[in-house]
Amino acid sequence: MDRIPILKLGGVLIVTIQVDMHDRLALALEEDLTAKIASTGARGVLIEISALEIVDSFIGRMLDNIAAISRVLDAETVVVGMRPAVAITLVELGLELTGIKTALNVERGMAMMQARLHEDDEDGSARARYED
Amino acid sequence: MRMTKTGARVPVTRTETLPIRSGDDVVRIRQAVRTRAIEAGLGLVDQTKIVTAASELARNALDYGGGGEVRVDVLQEGMRKGVRLSFSDQGPGIPDIQKALTDHYTTGGGLGLGLGGAKRLSNEFHIESAVGVGTRVTIARWK
Numbered sequence: 001m002d003r004i005p006i007l008k009l010g011g012v013l014i015v016t017i018q019v020d021m022h023d024r025l026a027l028a029l030e031e032d033l034t035a036k037i038a039s040t041g042a043r044g045v046l047i048e049i050s051a052l053e054i055v056d057s058f059i060g061r062m063l064d065n066i067a068a069i070s071r072v073l074d075a076e077t078v079v080v081g082m083r084p085a086v087a088i089t090l091v092e093l094g095l096e097l098t099g100i101k102t103a104l105n106v107e108r109g110m111a112m113m114q115a116r117l118h119e120d121d122e123d124g125s126a127r128a129r130y131e132d
Numbered sequence: 133m134r135m136t137k138t139g140a141r142v143p144v145t146r147t148e149t150l151p152i153r154s155g156d157d158v159v160r161i162r163q164a165v166r167t168r169a170i171e172a173g174l175g176l177v178d179q180t181k182i183v184t185a186a187s188e189l190a191r192n193a194l195d196y197g198g199g200g201e202v203r204v205d206v207l208q209e210g211m212r213k214g215v216r217l218s219f220s221d222q223g224p225g226i227p228d229i230q231k232a233l234t235d236h237y238t239t240g241g242g243l244g245l246g247l248g249g250a251k252r253l254s255n256e257f258h259i260e261s262a263v264g265v266g267t268r269v270t271i272a273r274w275k
């Protein structure tokens with residue numbers, strides 16, 4: 001069965017969706033990402049969708065599911081590269097994508113993730129100092 | 133949004149019928165609708181809207197209607213061009229159409245946005261359904 005590759009860069013998993021998603025592929029991606037977040041302890045998931053010509057409620061639900069799973073596993077989801085026509089259509093369709101952050105492109109998405117990882121580090125060291 | 137019988141007498145410049153039997157068919161329908169929307173001169177945003185609506189309705193015919201077919205028409209009325217899609221299945225039908233059109237209402241664990249969303253994304257929307265007989269949803273988007 002086809003699968004979508006998942007790359008790891010720093011503490012972030014990166015998925016580029018390049019094909020017109022069908023059901024099995026979407027379900028496989030949810031499963032693979034869940035396993036990979038758990039096994040790597042990744043703190044962020046970046047999903048690049050600039051190749052997607054539409055996002056319907058099926059893909060929307062997949063993105064929602066991935067974000068919900070990530071949240072439980074203490075990782076944040078950022079969707080990057082959404083085409084403007086897709087973004088406009090999503091609003092009319094009624095998809096809210098709550099809990100999903102979006103960024104214009106991979107660089108900005110990575111910057112958002114890094115900012116969060118950095119904040120966590122600072123929290124961690126502040127706590128460590130306090131405990132001393 | 134008008135709830136009209138979508139233009140029975142509007143001249144059709146091209147028509148084709150595609151099966152809805154699998155997830156791959158849904159992908160093929162999206163591609164065919166895109167091609168026809170371009171042919172009708174729809175802009176990128178309008179193309180995206182009708183293709184998204186088509187994806188929702190094809191999936192409904194597949195998931196709830198047990199499969200069916202879609203007729204894709206390119207329309208021309210004077211200077212006006214458009215695309216009309218008619219999805220039909222011989223599935224269980226919809227007992228309460230108003231309810232089914234309500235956002236977030238789902239009997240299948242979906243987001244419940246397909247029917248309402250397809251209506252919002254179209255210029256014309258018409259649905260007829262009879263329990264035990266089947267469902268037909270017709271939408272059109274004009275340039």
Ligand SMILES: Nc1ncnc2c1ncn2[C@@H]1O[C@H](COP(=O)(O)OP(=O)(O)O)[C@@H](O)[C@H]1O
Nearest residue numbers: 192196197232238239240242243244245246247
């Ligand atoms: N072709 C159909 N045949 C039978 N029932 C349908 C059909 N299309 C939609 N429905 C019913 O309407 C409900 C709402 O559909 P929709 O708005 O697409 O949301 P979802 O697909 O997420 O459930 C479905 O859950 C189903 O009960």
Ligand SMILES: [Mg+2]
Nearest residue numbers: 188192242246
């Ligand atoms: Mg649906």
